[in-house]
Amino acid sequence: MKAVRAAVALVALAIAPSLLAQGSTADEIAKYRAALQDGNPAELWEGRGEALWKQQRGPKNVSLERCDLGLGAGVVKGAYAQLPRYFADADRVMDLETRLVWCMVTLQGYTEADAKKNPFGNGNDRKSDLEALTAYVTSESRGVKMNVPMRHAKEAEAYRVGEKLFYFRGGTHDFACATCHSEEGKRIRLQDLPDLTTAQGAQKAYTTWPAYRVSQGELRTFEWRLYDCFRQQRFPELVFGSDAAIALTMFLARNANGAPFDAPAIKR
Amino acid sequence: MADPMKIRATTLGDSTEVKVLMSHEMETGQRKDAQGQTIPAWFIQNVIVTWNGRTVLSAQWGTAVSKNPFLSFKFKGGAKGDRIAISWMDNRGDKRTDETVIA
Amino acid sequence: MDEMRRRLIQSGGGMTLLGLLLAAGWIKPEEALAQAQTWNKAAFDTHSLTDTMKALGGGDPAQSKDIVFFQTPEIAENGAVVPIGVTSNIPKTESIAILIEKNPNLLAAVFDIPTGTETSISTRVKMAQSSNVYALVKADGKYYVAAKDIKVTLGGCGG
Numbered sequence: 274m275k276a277v278r279a280a281v282a283l284v285a286l287a288i289a290p291s292l293l294a295q296g297s298t299a300d301e302i303a304k305y306r307a308a309l310q311d312g313n314p315a316e317l318w319e320g321r322g323e324a325l326w327k328q329q330r331g332p333k334n335v336s337l338e339r340c341d342l343g344l345g346a347g348v349v350k351g352a353y354a355q356l357p358r359y360f361a362d363a364d365r366v367m368d369l370e371t372r373l374v375w376c377m378v379t380l381q382g383y384t385e386a387d388a389k390k391n392p393f394g395n396g397n398d399r400k401s402d403l404e405a406l407t408a409y410v411t412s413e414s415r416g417v418k419m420n421v422p423m424r425h426a427k428e429a430e431a432y433r434v435g436e437k438l439f440y441f442r443g444g445t446h447d448f449a450c451a452t453c454h455s456e457e458g459k460r461i462r463l464q465d466l467p468d469l470t471t472a473q474g475a476q477k478a479y480t481t482w483p484a485y486r487v488s489q490g491e492l493r494t495f496e497w498r499l500y501d502c503f504r505q506q507r508f509p510e511l512v513f514g515s516d517a518a519i520a521l522t523m524f525l526a527r528n529a530n531g532a533p534f535d536a537p538a539i540k541r
Numbered sequence: 542m543a544d545p546m547k548i549r550a551t552t553l554g555d556s557t558e559v560k561v562l563m564s565h566e567m568e569t570g571q572r573k574d575a576q577g578q579t580i581p582a583w584f585i586q587n588v589i590v591t592w593n594g595r596t597v598l599s600a601q602w603g604t605a606v607s608k609n610p611f612l613s614f615k616f617k618g619g620a621k622g623d624r625i626a627i628s629w630m631d632n633r634g635d636k637r638t639d640e641t642v643i644a
Numbered sequence: 645m646d647e648m649r650r651r652l653i654q655s656g657g658g659m660t661l662l663g664l665l666l667a668a669g670w671i672k673p674e675e676a677l678a679q680a681q682t683w684n685k686a687a688f689d690t691h692s693l694t695d696t697m698k699a700l701g702g703g704d705p706a707q708s709k710d711i712v713f714f715q716t717p718e719i720a721e722n723g724a725v726v727p728i729g730v731t732s733n734i735p736k737t738e739s740i741a742i743l744i745e746k747n748p749n750l751l752a753a754v755f756d757i758p759t760g761t762e763t764s765i766s767t768r769v770k771m772a773q774s775s776n777v778y779a780l781v782k783a784d785g786k787y788y789v790a791a792k793d794i795k796v797t798l799g800g801c802g803g
Binding site: 298301302304305306308309311487488490541 | 715716717718719720721722724725727768797798
């Protein structure tokens with residue numbers, strides 16, 4: 274118990290308003306980030322994903338080229354800017370990753386377990402097909418304005434649930450997403466914590482995932498981002514493709530509407 | 542099998558700019574795995590870039606080149622449609638060659 | 645024949661016999677790579693600038709203001725990926741090498757630059773900790789060096 278309280282105190286201390294003295298450091302780090310923009314290794318994932326999309330695979334030996342991502346069978350261009358959305362065939366709101374799994378199951382004949390078994394890759398021995406496919410599909414929305422629909426009742430419901438989850442406090446630290454993400458200028462160590470409750474904050478964050486994570490040498494998707502924040506928040510593991518993951522994605526994606534999508538990006 | 546490289550070659554006036562990303566772990570040989578075993582070094586040692594068959598850059602790399610290496614340089618000449626080929630070979634003897642045409 | 649090919653390749657610059665064979669489509673680029681393959685293990689295994697210079701067969705390099713870093717930050721947020729750009733304005737530049745003083749092994753990369761290629765390269769390296777980075781240039785058989793201090797907020801060897 275003592276240990277837990279100490280840990281809370283530590284984290285609380287670490288989340289202090291940014292100091293003015295960090296200004297020049299921040300400038301230099303901005304230059305560092307700018308220098309990385311030219312030549313983003315995420316392109317390697319995009320290339321692999323495109324090949325996977327077109328390749329005849331799975332028990333039925335067909336490609337994903339007839340997969341309907343919301344804009345009609347096979348339309349990839351701009352599809353991500355309108356996800357998550359309600360899909361009548363599945364009678365469910367789906368984010369991109371969940372929809373890809375759906376297509377791998379219904380078109381290619383994979384079992385759901387097989388399609389989902391490796392959502393986050395690790396190095397050369399465990400490359401994730403889902404990350405590669407996500408990189409490819411999202412790259413085809415670069416420059417397209419976010420336009421997540423909210424016409425269907427289930428879309429509105431997902432948004433409301435996502436919003437609730439965002440403000441829901443719990444876990445050993447009694448944290449919500451909002452604890453770390455609802456104020457301008459907070460940071461943990463050198464990392465700025467984006468305020469995700471403003472349109473601008475949500476836009477900046479949402480439109481820059483997936484991202485090549487320099488620290489991991491891996492491309493990470495938005496579901497991974499949520500998964501990792503659940504971990505930081507000491508919440509139970511966020512299940513890949515779960516309603517909770519989709520609802521949070523819906524909440525943040527919809528709040529990002531109007532901003533041009535600009536990923537896969539590169540982040541520290 | 543290593544994934545294909547991403548090569549971009551563009552003419553800029555009278556020269557050509559080449560940019561390439563390679564898919565490679567570039568393992569340093571300094572890291573340990575979860576069991577405490579040293580992960581052996583595994584890295585690209587040689588790179589050669591040719592333009593219509595003529596060498597325009599060659600390099601030797603050590604383990605300090607970043608994972609998924611990036612390289613950019615320019616050479617004089619080159620016209621749209623000319624062939625650029627890049628090859629690498631790593632310390633295990635694996636190799637890969639990819640080609641593009643100048644855009 | 646093999647020995648001759650190798651010598652031709654190493655002489656660098658211009659259209660070598662190997663280049664001709666390549667251009668004519670007689671051999672594939674990866675075969676050229678196998679032919680050209682030389683990796684200076686002795687130089688890559690060194691731990692001090694003096695030893696690296698010895699392994700490269702050069703003496704003390706002269707400090708030069710004609711070597712400039714570009715797109716190279718003062719602070720790297722993550723040592724796993726530090727962008728380094730080096731331009732040499734020294735006439736007859738033959739090669740550019742990047743060395744990191746405080747890495748376990750100093751030498752990161754050597755680029756051989758044939759005539760006709762601009763003496764400027766840009767790449768990314770790992771830095772274990774804040775350190776001096778050297779750009780070492782060989783021009784007309786002589787060595788020149790410039791240094792830049794780069795701070796790393798997160799070391800690049802832990803993965």
